[in-house]
Amino acid sequence: MKESEIIENVRSALAKHEARLSEINQKIWSNPELSFEEHNAHDNICALFDALAADGYTVKRSAYGINTAFEISYTNGQGGRTIAFNAEYDSLPGMGHACGHNLIATSSIASFLAATETMRALYPNTPYTTRLLGTPAEEGGGGKLLLIDAGAYKDVHACFMVHPFPALTGSPNLLSASSDSAQYLANNxxxxxxxxxxxxxxxAPWEGVNALDAVVAAYVNISMLRQQILPTQKIHGVVLRGGERPNVIPASTTVEYYIRAETVKSLTPLTERVVKCFEAAATATGCTVEYKWEPSYMDMVDNRPICEGYMIAMNEMGYSTIYDAAGQEGGLSGGSTDMGNVSYEVPGFHGSFYIHTDGVNHTPQFTAGAGSEESFQRSLYCAAGMAVVGCRVLGDDEFAAAVKADFDSKV
Incomplete structure (x- = not known):
């Protein structure tokens, strides 16, 4: 099937559902919910597809044993390939959707609808499955790791999502960029x-063992370590508990740190160096030290055929798109995502797109930008690109083989 016909059908489907998509986008943005508490987002998205049940969509609430996860699917025939779209919808404490997860969810919902309806129209005799996964707790908790463990991706041939960032200073009108592994770091x-x-x-201060001194010593140790690590590696933390009252020697203190490196392989030795900073602080002050590790986020493994296919489709539709955003002036890098873990399981795509805001991600200014009409429209443009490539994975054997070969060569 010619790509021009796929594009025409994808655009038609997005236009058909635009009012529904706008409504769900605003519902998520207007009612921010924290990790594993995204009950309204979960219910509203599922309700949208309940209304489309006559079109063959199957809705599973609280999927895979996770209260705020869902799985919505469409299956045509027996066998065939499966594609999945990840919808994120958790927010950040105190500032709402400051990372634009409302737009991530909207673009994935839109792309799932457009790919399904296009396949139904153009490939009626081809067996396939399209899947929309609700993936909670990306900002903390690793919802996708739980989904991986539960088998949500075991039969998936390609998985898609896009993420908003502030518009590049050097190219303010650039819409989108294909996934680039250097943008997303492994994270402990x-x-x-x-x-x-x-x-x-x-x-009697001499009677005490000061746990706050251990925090200060660890902070200084890590600050010195930063001079001796690669520019692409990041270490940052906060004091969660520093004591109760000034006239009591603090007996227990807690800090939280993120440690990031280019790959899982390089993250391990960096983490070992950071742990030595904590151990040294404990030894110097006479404290004991305990660790509580959260699920690790892996680096993002890009898939070149998917990235190039997305870029070509976007440019054919008139949306200015480049392959690699990491080196562009004004581009952000250094974040982490549990989509990285998914990309080690199946061929993955985590594209970037740019919205006009007065601040970077994780600021109130970005929250405001994520709620604009222009940002919503840009999320739909990216949904179109993902849907086109998704249809190629399902309907084009040669393209699907290239996607798999690239994945097998990297993982």
Whole structure:
């Protein structure tokens, strides 16, 4: 099937559903919910597809044993290939959708609808499955890791999503960029607790073992370590608990740190160096130290045929798109995502697109930009590109083989 026919059908489907998509986008943006608490987003998205049940969509609420995850699918015939679209919809504490997950969810919903309806129109005799996965807790908790463990991706031949970023200063009108692995770093997250001994801070400080001193020592150790690591590696943290009152020697303190590196392989030795900073602080102050590790996010493995196919489709539709955004002036890098873990399981695409905001991700200004009509429209443009490539994975044996070969060569 010619790509021009796919594009025509994809655009038609998006136009047909635009009002529904706009409504769901605003519902998610206007009602931000934290990780694993995204009950309204879960219910509203599922309700949207309940209304489309006559078109053959199957809705599974609280899928894979996760309360705020869902799986919506469409199957044509027996066998064939499966594509999936990841919808994220958790927000950040105190600032709403400051990473634009409302737009991520909207673009994936839109692309799922457009790919399904295009396949139904152009490939009626081809067996296939399209799937929309609701993936909670990307900002903390690793919802996709739980879905991986539960088997949500075991039969998937390609998985898609896009992520918004602030418009590039050098190219403010650039719409989108294909997935680039250098943008998304492997990430270890750890909560560290130092335990000392309380005492009266004025009358008998020598009786105490100061756990806050351990925090300060660890912070200084890590600050010095930063001079000796690669520019692409990142270490950053906050003090969660530093003590109770100034006149009591703090007996227990807690910090939380993120450790990021280019790949899972390079993350391991960097993490070991950071742990030595904590251990040294504990030894110097006489405290004990305990670690609580969160699920690790892996680096993003890009898939060149998918990336190039997306770029070609977007440019054919008139949307200015490049392959690699990491080196562009004003481009952001250094973030992490649990989509990286998915990309180690199946061929993955985590594209970037750009919206006009007065601030970068994780700021109130970005929250405001993520709720604009222009940002919504840009999410639909990217949905079209993903849908076109998704149809190629399902309907083009040669393209699907190239996608698999590229994945097999990297993982």
């Amino acid at each position: 997250k750890v909560e560290v607790t130092f335990t000392g001994k309380p005492a009266h801070a004025s009358a």
